[in-house]
Amino acid sequence: MSKTKATIADVARAAGVSTATAGRVLGGYGYTSDDKKDNVLKAAQALGYRPNALARSLITGKTRTLGVVAGDIQNPFYASVLRGISNVAEANGFGLLITNSDELQSREVHSVELLAQKQVDGLIVTPSDTRRAKHLHNLRNMGVPLVLIDRAVAGLMVDRVATDNIAAAEQAVHHLIAAGHKRIGIVAELVDEERGSVDSFLARAASGEPIETETLYPSWQRLVGYIRAHRIAGIPIDPQLTRRAGSYSAQAAEVVTASLLASEKRPTALFTTDGTMSEGAMRAITHLQFSIPSDLSLVCFDDVDWMSFLRPGITTISQPRLAMGEAAARMLLERIRGETYPPRTVLMPAELVERGSVAAA
Amino acid sequence: MSKTKATIADVARAAGVSTATAGRVLGGYGYTSDDKKDNVLKAAQALGYRPNALARSLITGKTRTLGVVAGDIQNPFYASVLRGISNVAEANGFGLLITNSDELQSREVHSVELLAQKQVDGLIVTPSDTRRAKHLHNLRNMGVPLVLIDRAVAGLMVDRVATDNIAAAEQAVHHLIAAGHKRIGIVAELVDEERGSVDSFLARAASGEPIETETLYPSWQRLVGYIRAHRIAGIPIDPQLTRRAGSYSAQAAEVVTASLLASEKRPTALFTTDGTMSEGAMRAITHLQFSIPSDLSLVCFDDVDWMSFLRPGITTISQPRLAMGEAAARMLLERIRGETYPPRTVLMPAELVERGSVAAA
DNA sequence: CTGAAAGCGCTTACAG
DNA sequence: CTGAAAGCGCTTACAG
Secondary structure, rough: OOOOOOOOHHHHHHOOOOOHHHHHHHHHOOOOOOHHHHHHHHHHHHHHHOOOOHHHHHOOOOOOOOEEEOOOOOOHHHHHHHHHHHHHHHHEEEEEEOOOOOOOOHHHHHHHHHHHHHOOEEEOOOOOOOOOHHHHHHHHHOOOEEEEEOOOOOOOOEEEEEOOOOHHHHHHHHHHHHOOOOOOOEEEEOOOOOOOOOOHHHHHHHOOOOOOOOOOOOHHHHHHHHHHHHHHHHOOOOOEEEOOOOOOOOOHHHHHHHHHOOOOOOOOOOEOOOOOHHHHHHHHHHHOOOOOOOOOEEEEOOOOOOOOOOOOEHHHHHEOHHHHHHHHHHHHHHHHHHOOOOOOOEOOOEEEEOOOOOOOO | OOOOOOOHHHHHHHHOHHHHHHHHHHHHOOOOOOOHHHHHHHHHHHHOOOHHHHHHHHHHOOEEEEEEEOOOOOOOHHHHHHHHHHHHHHHOOOOEEEEEHHHOOHHHHHHHHHHHHHHEEEEEEOOOOOOOOOHHHHHHHHOEEEEEOOOOOOOOEEEEEEEEEEEEEEEEHHHHHHHHOOOEEEOOOOOOOOOOOHHHHHHHHHHHOOOOOOOHHHHHHHHHHHHHHHHOOOOOHHHHHEEOOOOHHHHHHHHHHHHHHHHHOOEEEEEEHHHHHHHHHHHHHHHOOOOOOOOEEEEOOOOOOOHHHHOOOOOOOOOOOHHHHHHHHHHHHHHHOOOOOOEEEEEEOEEOOOOOOOOOO
């Protein structure tokens, strides 16, 4: 067992050729006569030669590695998206350098820096701040291929893939309205210190004031969909029914849902805006012993595993998470290959999966 | 915006010092006078200098990157373990190169080769074959730090972290027996072409024949625990109650569970051996409209999110998945630092979480 | 403390 | 087709 790694120079010496020739056969570039090729291959085999990708990358300027900044790889949404990314990366011989931001911009900045230093060929990020993102603008200006998932960043013209959150949420809420519900609660993350209170947002939206929705966080976009469905149906919005978890955790959603369901004028139906909020809401519903759909109708967002085998099944908006990851990776690889078309926004179709959690009001 | 990246040479030139000096301040090694340091830092700032980790790694022989070969990052078990690994990696300034094997040895071999070429400082793998693993032995012989998670490999003496599957499963089944159950079904993955049929395994185990359990796949170990609990209680094993999914998918588990529950002499209780099997079993149970725990008692393995908010809650064995990942990463970092104690096996405690899915028989 | 030089393990023109 | 030489962007002895 050769404890010390063999280099191209070692192989060349053993095969009696120059390092250039050894490099050509081992690296698969340039031409070599068959007999020399044989010698080199045999020597490499005998020495247990393994190419050092670092050295190659230093010269070629390519690492065949993609960097990913996810919110939390443990979350089912990210886990699926990552699997999608991984699928196309591996199929193309690319490695994946993965980090978590926990939706904190400081950690995201740090991650991006780490990945950039490691010279990834491109980056896929779920930006934690949709407005300020100097590090991402920098990347773009340096010519580093970049694809955004799930969220856009104001003024940052790069490829991105997301769900049409407004349309999907509108469809979900419309489904409840069509079943006769008029008091529909919504439990959403809605973190954002700057865009003002939820109440003022609701007031502006309800009054029909135009809102820049492109760079809104997904949970706010879904709230817009909720509002739209109401406006279209001519149902007034009751601010009491809008509950902001304020952080991306099931626990926060549980607290907020419990309070909503315990309130005087509680809703007859509930819309939760993502997998984590749905989990929290479900915990509260279970804990309070509400029966679905007799006590409360429910439509969720994002089709998490348990929704299909809970009894009754949970009606939800299904996002193609795996396909989103695959699409993002594919776009990134195109950019890495040098494609130059203008920035693309791919809105993936989300569909309403009807199960048993909605009853007529 | 400098489209072209600045190197240490550029910074040195701008600062009027040698590349050695520039390197010393930028790389944080060696001593430099304060004024030169200032000049270099300013020049670096002005040029937007970003160190090239590739070049540094080529020299130092360290990449500060860990490689991970997981079964499937989308699976909640792996997703949590990975998050644990990521936690300690990031805290120590290490990056994470992650791949999926889909429990296929061919893919695992390919992943390991890719990661090795990229010169990771160490590897964490969930081996897909617990007996033959030449590539892992090679790694060890080359001196590459390696930590195994969840499974051992025959004859491969390296650090590993796992759950005491036999003890945990025995506890789970004992819990059912203590509630008065005598006909307890088990739905397990049990893939393995070589160790013979499940029946012969059951026969050997039931007869008290000693079995090499160390390198058994987890699902087989959990079957051993199931058998042990029966032997201790003096309850005979009915092979009809042992169902092998044969592949690691919820769908396979669903089919097998449905058939078990539809059989003449169906069990009064069921033990499922991991999160995926549990999901499949749950789907079958829901589909057949069995009520838990009145029609069937259930104890699962691995505490997946839905188990706690399904009504009734599902009693299960909880594995500290996050902590397993953290422990593995910590051990790996120790090895990378050069620690040389003999290979350690860390068996993490798994505990029975009692909820509402078990009724007295 | 600082600089000139060598070198990490490869690939890339450039001659022959 | 093949080899000698230069070089990717750094770090590391080695003198001074």
